Amino acid sequence: MENRSSKKRSAIVETGWRLLSYHGTERISVEEICREAGVSKMTFYKYFANKQAMIGAILKDLLQTMDARIDAIRKSDLPYQEKIKAFIRLKMEQAAPLGWRLHKEFRECPGHKWLDEIKAWNDKVIRGFLDDVKEKIAAGEIRTNVNPETFLYIVERMTDWAADERFVGRYVTVEAMASEVLNFLFYGFLGQGAVKWL
Amino acid sequence: MENRSSKKRSAIVETGWRLLSYHGTERISVEEICREAGVSKMTFYKYFANKQAMIGAILKDLLQTMDARIDAIRKSDLPYQEKIKAFIRLKMEQAAPLGWRLHKEFRECPGHKWLDEIKAWNDKVIRGFLDDVKEKIAAGEIRTNVNPETFLYIVERMTDWAADERFVGRYVTVEAMASEVLNFLFYGFLGQGAVKWL
DNA sequence: TTTAATATATACGATAATCGTACGTTAAAT
DNA sequence: ATTTAACGTACGATTATCGTATATATTAAA
Numbered sequence: 001m002e003n004r005s006s007k008k009r010s011a012i013v014e015t016g017w018r019l020l021s022y023h024g025t026e027r028i029s030v031e032e033i034c035r036e037a038g039v040s041k042m043t044f045y046k047y048f049a050n051k052q053a054m055i056g057a058i059l060k061d062l063l064q065t066m067d068a069r070i071d072a073i074r075k076s077d078l079p080y081q082e083k084i085k086a087f088i089r090l091k092m093e094q095a096a097p098l099g100w101r102l103h104k105e106f107r108e109c110p111g112h113k114w115l116d117e118i119k120a121w122n123d124k125v126i127r128g129f130l131d132d133v134k135e136k137i138a139a140g141e142i143r144t145n146v147n148p149e150t151f152l153y154i155v156e157r158m159t160d161w162a163a164d165e166r167f168v169g170r171y172v173t174v175e176a177m178a179s180e181v182l183n184f185l186f187y188g189f190l191g192q193g194a195v196k197w198l
Numbered sequence: 199m200e201n202r203s204s205k206k207r208s209a210i211v212e213t214g215w216r217l218l219s220y221h222g223t224e225r226i227s228v229e230e231i232c233r234e235a236g237v238s239k240m241t242f243y244k245y246f247a248n249k250q251a252m253i254g255a256i257l258k259d260l261l262q263t264m265d266a267r268i269d270a271i272r273k274s275d276l277p278y279q280e281k282i283k284a285f286i287r288l289k290m291e292q293a294a295p296l297g298w299r300l301h302k303e304f305r306e307c308p309g310h311k312w313l314d315e316i317k318a319w320n321d322k323v324i325r326g327f328l329d330d331v332k333e334k335i336a337a338g339e340i341r342t343n344v345n346p347e348t349f350l351y352i353v354e355r356m357t358d359w360a361a362d363e364r365f366v367g368r369y370v371t372v373e374a375m376a377s378e379v380l381n382f383l384f385y386g387f388l389g390q391g392a393v394k395w396l
Numbered sequence: 397t398t399t400a401a402t403a404t405a406t407a408c409g410a411t412a413a414t415c416g417t418a419c420g421t422t423a424a425a426t
Numbered sequence: 427a428t429t430t431a432a433c434g435t436a437c438g439a440t441t442a443t444c445g446t447a448t449a450t451a452t453t454a455a456a
Contacts, residue, residue: 027225040434153365167351180348227443238405
């Protein structure tokens with residue numbers, strides 16, 4: 001049956017996602033995926049009707065996973081600071097994962113099949129997070145040396161960075177990138193202490 | 199003759215670079231380049247022996263251009279800050295010029311033909327600036343907890359904010375905005391000193 | 397203007413990649 | 427032992443790609 005937890009299927013999904021996020025939807029082939037995943041083509045067609053179906057399944061899984069992670073953060077009893085960090089990290093780890101490559105492809109091909117779904121999901125994530133932050137700032141539970149509006153704007157812009165190849169391309173892992181951004185967001189470029197330029 | 203300024207050749211180089219920087223060296227074909235450039239294959243092979251030769255020529259041209267720009271900055275008698283700005287601009291505008299895509303490909307394929315050349319070039323561009331910054335950091339004149347390259351990127355992005363009315367519109371004066379941005383840039387979201395979360 | 401040289405386009409054969417499937421094989425469940 | 431699910435091999439059909447041989451147009455020289 002369509003055993004969703006088959007090892008072979010997992011291998012296909014994993015390899016498929018890797019190649020997909022790197023090369024886009026057009027420049028990959030099922031043969032390549034099978035080759036790299038160590039799976040025969042017949043097995044591939046056992047689980048997926050074709051490449052398109054596989055992509056759809058992968059994206060669907062991805063969005064589901066992300067939703068679950070978001071809910072987990074929301075429901076958790078982490079201190080609010082940690083929640084914010086978790087959100088930002090999630091957003092960055094996902095925006096890249098969703099793939100700058102795919103973002104671009106989707107953007108460039110308007111009538112794209114999964115465009116709306118992804119956009120909707122994206123909005124959902126951002127709005128949910130920003131609304132929470134706004135609320136806390138308005139309630140005075142968060143104090144910052146920066147105007148709240150400025151903060152919100154910056155956070156919004158930062159999510160763009162994660163889809164910018166010039167930025168993402170410098171980091172080996174998404175974790176490293178997210179960590180760096182968080183570090184900057186909270187503490188700025190300069191460490192505390194005397195600072196001189198020239 | 200191998201007219202280096204032929205229109206057709208330019209079209210090939212231009213399109214070739216676009217596709218190359220986007221899809222990498224492996225996932226493009228000369229037929230595709232010719233198709234997109236509006237050039238016949240025969241013309242392609244008039245100017246280049248094959249795809250590899252074309253890539254080599256493109257990269258060579260690119261590096262030469264970049265070298266010239268770097269030297270121009272170095273030789274200029276601009277004040278130090280202006281030189282830094284120029285470097286930032288060079289690095290950000292053109293300078294992922296090699297394209298994150300190629301950087302990654304080269305990084306992942308050690309025995310790559312142009313790896314050394316490109317690495318050397320990259321060092322020349324980045325080191326020139328970053329070494330200066332790092333020097334200042336080491337000398338205690340600048341202290342930072344953020345990767346200098348990240349800093350470069352962020353600075354560049356901040357210049358975008360200044361052109362975004364959603365951002366500018368919040369401030370009565372330009373000074374207020376600059377102050378806010380600098381405050382954020384230097385100290386991050388959290389001010390040093392008494393900052394409470396929750 | 398005629399002629400030679402050069403630039404560009406078309407057509408081609410050879411090879412390889414890709415798709416989706418028919419069929420055979422293993423391994424486990426009944 | 428027999429059925430059934432999972433998986434691999436081999437296949438035909440189609441398409442892409444390479445590099446070249448040949449044909450045409452354009453330009454420069456005589």
